[in-house]
Amino acid sequence: MTIEGRAEPQAAARQSTLRTSNLGLVLRTVCAAPDPVSRADIAVSTGMTRSTASRLVDDLVSAGLVEEAERTAGPVRGRPATPLLPGRTAAALGLQVDAGRLAARVVDLGGRVVAERLVDGDWVGSDPGTTLDQVGGLAAVVLADVPEEMRLVGAGLALPGIVDAARGVLLRAPNLGWHDVRPADVLAAHLPAGLDAVLGNEADLAARTVAESAPGRPGAHRDFLYVSGQIGVGGAVVLDGRVMRGNAGWAGEVGHVCVDPDGPPCRCGSTGCLEQYAGRHALLAAAGLPRDASPDLLLDTAAAGDPRARAALDVARRALAVALASVLNVLDIPTVVLGGHLGRLATDLRPGLEDDLATRVLSARWRRPRIEAAGPDSAPAATGAALHALGDVLADPVGWLD
């Protein structure tokens, strides 16, 4: 929390800042490139001299953050380049607790999933201690699969609620029925000493996997609104490739954008929230299906001609159009990525939704808003949590040089 109206004291840049900054830049350049780059490539793309680039790369290589691949003699003249790759020995643990799934994953600097475990079930109204114990157990199993030489640089835990990351507290997670939980108290027993999981919001971290396909590597979109269809509707705003966490962690709550002030009351105290039309429970109830039915069943039912299912989908689409248009007008964002159950309904929703947005979004005449579905990852927020931890290394590799 910052004190309003006062600038926080900014630190002066010193010699070591240069090294930190440039080491990070070199590492990010290696990680961002779709194809392996050489020391000379780095020098060219960053503008530093070959000697400087070379020295920084050497430091990163000896720390294991960058690896030299075999020189493959190509059809080019001159001394062949040494291809550089993100190191395989640096990795992070990503954990996820969701109302319907627990996940633990280890992801390395190259974005490769080294090990993972998923468990499906129902944790609505579960006991925080018991559930976190389960996740801790998963984490321990996954960590046992990790090769000996691998170095864990951090861990993250994705939670479907509002978190105070600085204090490590989950303030409230309505879908789980949890509030004021401090996961570190339970997780510490299962994790290696010194490895404590940074908390993050599920939608924020899932959005990160869209913005960043691997640590430091830009993903499909740089500026977008991520809408996470869960029991309710969560979301995240991504600007310039970075997830906006907001002043106190509450940012991105598209589920509570008001679609109709005279609409049904929402558990948040307001009326006509988007969640009341497009949340999974609301949607399935309106369609006359059991509330744990799958999105595919809903689509099949509608396709079979069931009027209630069709109507529920249309209502959800119209509500999404109103809510998303409002957000897009305020944020001037070109793209909406649908995740969770909304992602699986994207094919059905997209055409009508894009048409609605084209009439409701002010800038649509210049650039038509696009709707996309998130990838098929079964636990994107777990990967996002690992990416978050790995991001600390990319931002400042100095602490990881032996």
Place this chain on the structure above:
Amino acid sequence: MTIEGRAEPQAAARQSTLRTSNLGLVLRTVCAAPDPVSRADIAVSTGMTRSTASRLVDDLVSAGLVEEAERTAGPVRGRPATPLLPGRTAAALGLQVDAGRLAARVVDLGGRVVAERLVDGDWVGSDPGTTLDQVGGLAAVVLADVPEEMRLVGAGLALPGIVDAARGVLLRAPNLGWHDVRPADVLAAHLPAGLDAVLGNEADLAARTVAESAPGRPGAHRDFLYVSGQIGVGGAVVLDGRVMRGNAGWAGEVGHVCVDPDGPPCRCGSTGCLEQYAGRHALLAAAGLPRDASPDLLLDTAAAGDPRARAALDVARRALAVALASVLNVLDIPTVVLGGHLGRLATDLRPGLEDDLATRVLSARWRRPRIEAAGPDSAPAATGAALHALGDVLADPVGWLD
């Protein structure tokens, strides 16, 4: 415009980057401080050594960007400090074209208004060339008032519409009836050679004066939504003290947040936009008053018991509550600042509006959203335009060292 999915090549930090960065930091420290600081204060607050701070200050002093005030012997032991102040010889020109007012202002590094001219009138549907000629004339008059030794470091022009700042084009300004105008073509004749005005959106620049009370000095709020009540309703999102311009300059258009999907059609093509309830024209028409009546007349009429005026205010308040709550839920912002005619209605709107927001904003239980009125400045966007130009100097003073 950035190419999506690709990281733009970032430049490596070099020795000169240190100097640039630290010179800027020292200058901003001097400008940000409410009371004059000394070289030693700067060293302490930035963490650099006294010798480094001293050297950087000397450079800024000899360039006129910082001034040494008289040493005033205080009641403290030790050698008295030399108080440092923002230089008086660096200033920028701020211009504003509005539907009802033209303005030209010169503001110096300390935030002092050196000279200004305002002209009221009606420029709705005006000819761009003629109107810009008028502003250019104002600018020339104002510049003639500026002392000889003063150095103009830049200029800005605030316009009530969507601008492409990079290309210097006003895309569209519905209130003026302008589109695709390149002001530089007309203004160049009135401004000194080399001084070209950077374009900005009126609401964005007005919001900047709230975020920044003088160049580099934090204002009353750091994170807020600025709502500019003009003929329509504009706005700006300010996060971490910086105005979000959005991907293509369309950000902050709160006026077109949907308040009621079944509401009246808006000129933007959507229905039930906030502007249809809280825009000046809509509000006055609903109250049965002429559309150029003042906000004070509306308040007086309502206070006198006129039911139409009272109802119009209540409708506007409820619409604002729905729209603002949606935005606040997505952005996690604690404060709304009302400007333009809405600022003058703030006293009437605030109590009810804050209550409505308290029930509609998700995080209100933890932190109640607050409504504030913008200051009484008659042309805030002109000042904002000047601040924008001065901001370039604060960001990188190196170009201004002789």
Place this chain on the structure above:
DNA sequence: GGCTTTTGTTGCACCGTAGGACTTAATCGG
């Protein structure tokens, strides 16, 4: 008046990057 305290300055050391010469490892051409 001498002591204390804090500000501002000066000279030297250190650190990291810049630049250019040199080495290395490949292709190409005779």
Place this chain on the structure above:
DNA sequence: CCGATTAAGTCCTACGGTGCAACAAAAGCC
């Protein structure tokens, strides 16, 4: 097969900017 060419990577010195510590300056305190 061998030298010319080309580009990658390394090494050494120079330079620029900050850190450090000693010193000078200007006040209050006793």
